Amino acid sequence: MRLKNIKGAKETVLKSHYVIENPNFFCGKWNQCFQNENPIYIEIGMGKGRFIIENAIRYPNINFIGIDVYYSVLIKAVKTLETLNLPNLKIIPMDAREIEQIFDHEIERLYLNFSDPWPKNRHEKRRLTSEIFLKKYDSIWKKDKWISMKTDNRHLFEYSILSCTNYGYHIKEISLNLYEDNPENNIPTEYEIKFSNKGFPIYKIEFKK
Ligand SMILES: C[S@@+](CC[C@H](N)C(=O)[O-])C[C@H]1O[C@@H](n2cnc3c(N)ncnc32)[C@H](O)[C@@H]1O
DSSP states (O other): OOOOOOTTHHHHHHHSTTBOSOGGGGTTOHHHHHTSOOOEEEEESOTTOHHHHHHHHHOTTSEEEEEESOHHHHHHHHHHHTTOOOTTEEEEESOGGGGGGTOSSOBOEEEEESOOOOOSGGGGGGSTTSHHHHHHHTTTBSSSOEEEEEESOHHHHHHHHHHHHHTTOEEEEEESOHHHHOOTTOOOOHHHHHHHHTTOOOEEEEEEO
16 A cells, blocks of 8 residues: 655654554553453554544443554544544554564454455465464464454455465355445445445455354
8 A cells, every 4th residue: 555654643643642652561461551351352454543443432341452554544543533532442553563572362353454455476475364464363362263354355355265264264254245235333444435435345254263
């Protein structure tokens, strides 16, 4: 994904009380950060934050952590959050490649929404459902493993089915056209709104292990 570099984005993002600058500190003790024992759900590639912010509003008894590598997108989330009081939401600016150093057996659900597809074979390692990432996720799970994914990209969708099932995940739920299936309680992401408005089918899949 190409992004405009926004001047001062890093400083603005790090100033927000939603943002955890040194997430390694909480590894294994994120419940202390939230000061409760509620389940913790994370989203990798939260972008401008529509999905995770709406989740945090709708489900106050779940703790949410959004992750993204670019300050230039996180600044939009931080600005939206200025007017909201959501003690059950934190944001970590980081590359998900480091995820094993941040969580230790404490995550109950992982959302991957409209992840970058990295279509070239030589970039397979960067896909967030590649075996490399699935191995990293092994150490984040509290008990059951639950990955929830939405995408408009057929290739990434098919790739993820193969990659996750080869790794031992099973498919709990699948939709080849989310908007035709009209699911209850769907919270759309920014990309989802853009692509569904253009008439593209949205694929959704839930993997469990
Ligand atoms: C295509 S955008 C989708 C944004 C949002 N989930 C949505 O559906 O509107 C993908 C996002 O994933 C982030 N991303 C990609 N690879 C990442 C990684 N390795 N670690 C953290 N964030 C990543 C990008 O910065 C970008 O914001």
